[in-house]
Amino acid sequence: MRALKAIVIGGLLLSGAAPAAPVKELDPVHVNAMRNPEVKKYKAILAGLDTFDKYHGLAPAVGKLQFRLSARGKDEMPEPLAVRLAGDDGFRLPLALDAGNRFEVPRNAAALAAKSELELNRKRRAYRIEPDIRTPGLAANQRRLGDLRLECKVMIAIGKEEMPLWGVALVNGVLLRTDWCSFFGDETSTAYGGVAKEATFGSRAEAPLAQAVLIDGNRSALLEVSGSSFNVPIGNSTWSDDAIVELHFAGPPTGTAGETPRTAP
Structure with missing residues (x-):
């Protein structure tokens, strides 16, 4: 992966x-x-x-x-x-x-x-x-999934423009798609023995993280974190654009960081 x-x-x-x-x-x-x-x-x-x-x-x-x-x-x-x-x-x-x-x-x-x-x-x-890209009104420790999806699309559009055409074609062929962002967490993909189902896109927070939880209504999932980075399945269409990533920063307790996240039904 x-x-x-x-x-x-x-x-x-x-x-x-x-x-x-x-x-x-x-x-x-x-x-x-x-x-x-x-x-x-x-x-x-x-x-x-x-x-x-x-x-x-x-x-x-x-x-x-x-x-x-x-x-x-x-x-x-x-x-x-x-x-x-x-x-x-x-x-x-x-x-x-x-x-x-x-x-x-x-x-x-x-x-x-x-x-x-x-x-x-x-x-x-x-x-x-x-x-x-940050939807106004969210708390400082919250990121909206639709915002992260759009960040990915913008990032990749800029990267493609600076890549040679053969490089773009190579990645298209490897991922079997032109929408590279959809690869990360695609629940329908069978490429590479289903590896894409596990692939997640890395995003950065402003400070080291203790925990990151993706929440969408009554469903939630604990995300992988490393330092100030957290991995999000932006290509998984079962999570809505309004899903929220709650970031719990390393350091003094905030009152919520130690709570056990809800699990998907």
Whole structure:
């Protein structure tokens, strides 16, 4: 199963509660002198925006697609984290980051014409750039399954745009489908002796986890966790988009983390 999951994750070039503070305009991003800055093609980001619009019904209460920056390790650079679109002929468009390192990427004809890239003022692979889709009104420790499904679709759309056509065709052939997200937990799949029935998609929380429980009405299931990651069967259609993942963080008791989760009838 790990090998199959690696095929999909390896194909993606994007790798994932407190209220957000007001955004502010950033100073110019200084990346020209930095070796191998983190970049993403604007054309690929647009594919993610298109996919968000196409499958917006998975998370209808979410108004706009946001992205989130998460550090892969300790960030020791003194300069404030910053992000921009940069392209040919000196095109520059600084983007605004909120207090949670979330930002929006606008549709911009000039950015597309300039063959722009999304740049961070950090070295390559210092940060992850991930879609961040969260239905308003949920508690800080709750994630909605439809939101996670849409995050996957956006992530894979961006990854496919940055992959060569032969790479996309290869993964399509291995998974026997073009909708890669549906592979993770597909209860009808018989590929590879039913491995897909067990495959789940990894998502990240903001802190290390003690437990994660998927709840849909009177049905629930304990999810696998590892550090701050939790695995969700987003491709299993028997779980509704309104199902909720309750995250219990490692640390002081919250009053609910020690409770025994309900089991499916």
